Amino acid sequence: MALLARQPQFERQIVRYANDVSGREEEHEPSLASRLRLAVVRLNRRLRAQRTDSSVTLTQISALSCLYNWGPMTPGELAAKEGVQPPSMTRVIAALEEHGFASRRPHPTDGRQAIVEVTQAGRDFVRAEVCARERWLDRRLADLDEEEREVLSRAAEIIDRMAGQ
Amino acid sequence: MALLARQPQFERQIVRYANDVSGREEEHEPSLASRLRLAVVRLNRRLRAQRTDSSVTLTQISALSCLYNWGPMTPGELAAKEGVQPPSMTRVIAALEEHGFASRRPHPTDGRQAIVEVTQAGRDFVRAEVCARERWLDRRLADLDEEEREVLSRAAEIIDRMAGQ
């Protein structure tokens, strides 16, 4: 706990009603769930607001990264990995195909299923454009100290585990 | 670093192309930016998927919590705190007013602005319904050990600081 104890804890929010003449002052201590929810919602907004020249959306990049990192899989597997419903993934895959970043081939043994995989253009895109898209976040991370990045690294792993349930 | 070093680091992703007969195996180590982005995008999806009986959306709850925690403020200030554009906040405030959870009064010195504040019904709602909405996340957090919650607590503070820039 030594490392964590050294750091400033989350500041208790003192609620002052600026325009309230009564001068009353209440004190809340937002729960961890509340603070984590707000942090995630806000960072998600910021990430989605980052635009590059390409018309590839964050959701598409996320799915493409998944295929890139884990290899070919069926639409259903991809939907499960990304935590979305199959109909949502259908549209994402269609968009990636239109961009030429993913392709589909028949499943060798099951005619209902398909195998989706990244194309060479898709690989090039992940290496180049995704980095561009993450420049904003990279800059923010660069401003932190090494120990804060360690905390975020561990948090990313914990959050991913929670979200995967 | 002792505390962090004790913990398992994020697992290096070994990329195996399951359906690739070449048997080649590439190794990527996703950047911190990539891992944090994916974690945040996925947890955000999970949080938005949590529904309660009420028709109040996560965005509305987020803004209402902000007013509850920080007191009355103008629409512009609220938009800035939440990290959205003013037109987006206009709609959120209108929805909160329709629910009777927020009210608007004229700014004392500037006729262009207004002061938005939480109503008593809004306070009651934050205390009751927001908790209900967060039950899913609370359960996930309860499954973690104390040290992991400390990491997330610190991460929430760091992320909020980054997103606020």
Next chain:
DNA sequence: TATTGTTATACTCTATAACTATA
């Protein structure tokens, strides 16, 4: 002329329900 806020409009993201094809 600059600032604050709203209205109009459009696009992304995602879900559920209903359907088709295959197992």
Next chain:
DNA sequence: TATAGTTATAGAGTATAACAATA
């Protein structure tokens, strides 16, 4: 009959552009 995937539809979330009111 069960499973995988797609199509249809709808609602949440958000932005930009154009406008109105006030400073």
